[in-house]
Amino acid sequence: MRPGDPDPDCVIALDAATVTRSGHPLLRQVTWRVELDERWVVLGPNGAGKTTLLNLAGARLHPSEGTVHVLGERLGRTDVHELRTRVGLSTAALADRIPFDESVRDLVVTAAWSILGRFRERYDAQDESRAAALLTRLGMDGLAERTFGTLSEGERKRVQIARALMTDPELLLLDEPAAGLDLGARERLIAYLAALAADPDAPTLVLVTHHVEEIPPGFTHALLLRDGAVTAQGLIGDTVTSATLSEAFGTPLRVTYTAGRFSARAA
Secondary structure, three states: OOOOOOOOOEEEEEEEEEEEEOOEEEEEEEEEEEEOOOEEEEEOOOOOOHHHHHHHHOOOOOOOEEEEEEOOEEOOOOOHHHHHOOEEEEOHHHHOOOOOOOEHHHHHHHHHHOOOOOOOOOOOHHHHHHHHHHHHHOOOHHHOOOEHHHOOHHHHHHHHHHHHHOOOOOEEEEEOOOOOOOHHHHHHHHHHHHHHHHOOOOOEEEEEEOOHHHOOOOOOEEEEEEOOEEEEEEEHHHHOOHHHHHHHHOOOEEEEEEOOEEEEEEO
């Protein structure tokens, strides 16, 4: 390795990363390491900088100060378009761009070309087979011919995750995948994410959420943000506590942990 390069097992490496827009810091001096096979949850209130952090990790944004390495590549010194093909990303911003008349099957398979809206491009049998296998894995194979606009919110979230996995990414980033889901749909999604976390062949995972109840079993680490700065990070059992969560959210909270799941309420 050259001096200053991250460890080859380091999937994400932020060093004093700051993001400023119109003079306002969205992230402030964030240092963070994500290693191979780790499963991270990022927690914090609205405006804490969670989505900005995910955009850095997904090579969708460059830092104003500091350095960011993703999959061994330094942002600003690499072809981000090529790098993005190695990262699976599911966000509300992406969902808003999906054509409502796009079929479920086409929505997943077009990830192979990093486009939305199938046109005249051709896909080989391997692409079609992988898309079908991912939809089956997520329990969506019976809806492959449906259009995206006819799906429930829970079904849309699962299709977006299938799309994010289409390119067999080394890193999977999920921005509030359970937002807007009813209780049943949320629990089905969490069960799937728990199974994904337990799969040794799954990519490194980073999940952003507001709610500890949405942390799937099997996640190993946590990072807490408030006002763009890190308030705590480390092993999940040491980081998601009453004291650390109260500091991050600015209100007294009591955290409990039962049967692999966290919950929180006002103290």
